[in-house]
Amino acid sequence: MHPHGDTNGNRLDPWFDAYAERAHNLRASEIRALFSVVSRPEVVSLAGGMPNLQDLPLERLADSAHNLILHHGTQALQYGSGQGWEPLREQMAEIMTYDHIIGADPDDIVITTGSQQALDLMAELFIDTGDVVLAESPSYVGALGCFRARQADVVHVEMDDDGIIPEALEQTIARLRAQGRTLKFLYTIPNFQNPAGVTLSEERRPIITGICEREHILILEDNPYGLLGFNSDPLPALRSYAPEGVVYLGSVSKMFAPGMRIGWALAPHAIRDKLILASEAAILSPTMFGQMFLSQYLVDYDWYGQVKSFRHMYKERRDAMMDALTEYMPDCHWTRPAGGFYTWVTLPSGLDAKSMLPRAVRAQVAYVPGTAFYYDGQGADHMRLSFCYPTPERIREGVRRLSTVVNAEKELVDMFGILPEENTSSRGAEMR
Ligand code: PMP
Numbered sequence: 359m360h361p362h363g364d365t366n367g368n369r370l371d372p373w374f375d376a377y378a379e380r381a382h383n384l385r386a387s388e389i390r391a392l393f394s395v396v397s398r399p400e401v402v403s404l405a406g407g408m409p410n411l412q413d414l415p416l417e418r419l420a421d422s423a424h425n426l427i428l429h430h431g432t433q434a435l436q437y438g439s440g441q442g443w444e445p446l447r448e449q450m451a452e453i454m455t456y457d458h459i460i461g462a463d464p465d466d467i468v469i470t471t472g473s474q475q476a477l478d479l480m481a482e483l484f485i486d487t488g489d490v491v492l493a494e495s496p497s498y499v500g501a502l503g504c505f506r507a508r509q510a511d512v513v514h515v516e517m518d519d520d521g522i523i524p525e526a527l528e529q530t531i532a533r534l535r536a537q538g539r540t541l542k543f544l545y546t547i548p549n550f551q552n553p554a555g556v557t558l559s560e561e562r563r564p565i566i567t568g569i570c571e572r573e574h575i576l577i578l579e580d581n582p583y584g585l586l587g588f589n590s591d592p593l594p595a596l597r598s599y600a601p602e603g604v605v606y607l608g609s610v611s612k613m614f615a616p617g618m619r620i621g622w623a624l625a626p627h628a629i630r631d632k633l634i635l636a637s638e639a640a641i642l643s644p645t646m647f648g649q650m651f652l653s654q655y656l657v658d659y660d661w662y663g664q665v666k667s668f669r670h671m672y673k674e675r676r677d678a679m680m681d682a683l684t685e686y687m688p689d690c691h692w693t694r695p696a697g698g699f700y701t702w703v704t705l706p707s708g709l710d711a712k713s714m715l716p717r718a719v720r721a722q723v724a725y726v727p728g729t730a731f732y733y734d735g736q737g738a739d740h741m742r743l744s745f746c747y748p749t750p751e752r753i754r755e756g757v758r759r760l761s762t763v764v765n766a767e768k769e770l771v772d773m774f775g776i777l778p779e780e781n782t783s784s785r786g787a788e789m790r
Pocket residue numbers: 407471472473474475498500547552580582608609610611616619620621
């Protein structure tokens with residue numbers, strides 16, 4: 359029996375004892391708790407990972423939607439195949455050639471409701487209670503949530519500026535195997551990682567796939583940011599080294615628009631069969647309207663030109679953030695992302711990003727505390743800053759505001775060695 363109260367410990371629920379055991383593992387993410395604060399215009403949000411969509415050709419897109427309904431409405435508004443619409447799967451095979459995945463069979467692709475659904479399906483198919491999922495240290499909060507909901511135990515593998523450290527992966531596997539643990543897959547975001555902003559180097563890619571092949575550990579390669587590199591074309595996907603050992607996830611959320619809610623999984627054939635069955639059980643079929651609209655967008659528009667203009671915009675924002683960090687926060691360390699949306703900041707020792715957050719919000723700036731990206735409470739001395747949404751000027755102002763809070767905290771730590779505790783009820787009020 360569980361005590362009466364939800365897992366966040368703040369509300370009585372008469373149905374509490376009726377939930378499945380796993381439902382007690384669902385948690386509101388730290389990012390979600392921030393959403394209401396972040397949407398206030400006076401707050402500079404360096405917290406969320408929302409793409410900037412202002413440059414999309416909205417009027418033309420509106421015409422496309424109009425024409426789709428007018429000419430193909432009965433198909434676009436109908437149920438579709440559980441695996442996803444074949445013409446779009448063919449286009450996705452084309453898109454993956456940018457990641458050096460050549461000749462992918464559209465029949466091995468399953469279209470999902472964003473790559474988030476693909477993460478959920480993989481968790482559904484592979485995780486029994488107590489199974490181990492290996493993940494980078496730190497890792498994407500939304501994937502950790504999926505794995506937690508299935509009662510997995512996520513074990514983090516150390517990274518450096520070149521991504522996962524192969525020796526650390528080998529040692530972690532050996533240690534867990536010696537403990538008799540069941541390892542299900544390695545979850546990795548090789549390009550412009552969320553939250554750390556680092557990219558797995560080209561040299562390490564075949565080494566990581568080689569280790570996993572040898573140890574018979576499946577790789578779940580999550581690549582929503584891969585096309586958003588600032589300096590160069592994408593490195594070869596892990597899938598290109600080990601087609602039978604990798605489930606590759608793509609998404610149009612960052613290269614076009616997250617509101618499409620369209621992603622895909624390219625999987626070894628047997629896993630692809632199970633993914634289709636699990637997806638049909640969950641959603642029957644992905645959105646036909648969305649798939650047809652997206653397919654048309656890929657044909658009628660210069661979608662790669664759009665990607666290039668996104669790169670340019672995000673690079674400018676990355677530069678603004680790097681410059682502002684250098685100017686205002688010299689006591690911190692941070693990663694220099696070569697693409698994507700995020701940098702990972704290490705605070706001076708003794709500072710705690712989570713307890714500092716209410717003070718930052720009072721200074722009208724928001725970020726995500728590092729603890730959100732670990733399974734085990736690590737990360738208090740880190741924060742994720744995203745540079746995707748605010749303009750360069752706002753980024754600069756946000757970092758300036760943040761620096762006033764960080765510097766004041768550091769002064770206190772330097773003086774007293776310890777920070778005064780925020781009282782939790784006022785913290786709750788800040789978060790709402
Ligand atoms: N994986 C990673 C690493 C992400 O950052 C995100 C979104 N922030 C997703 C998956 C999910 O994206 P979507 O469902 O929009 O494709």
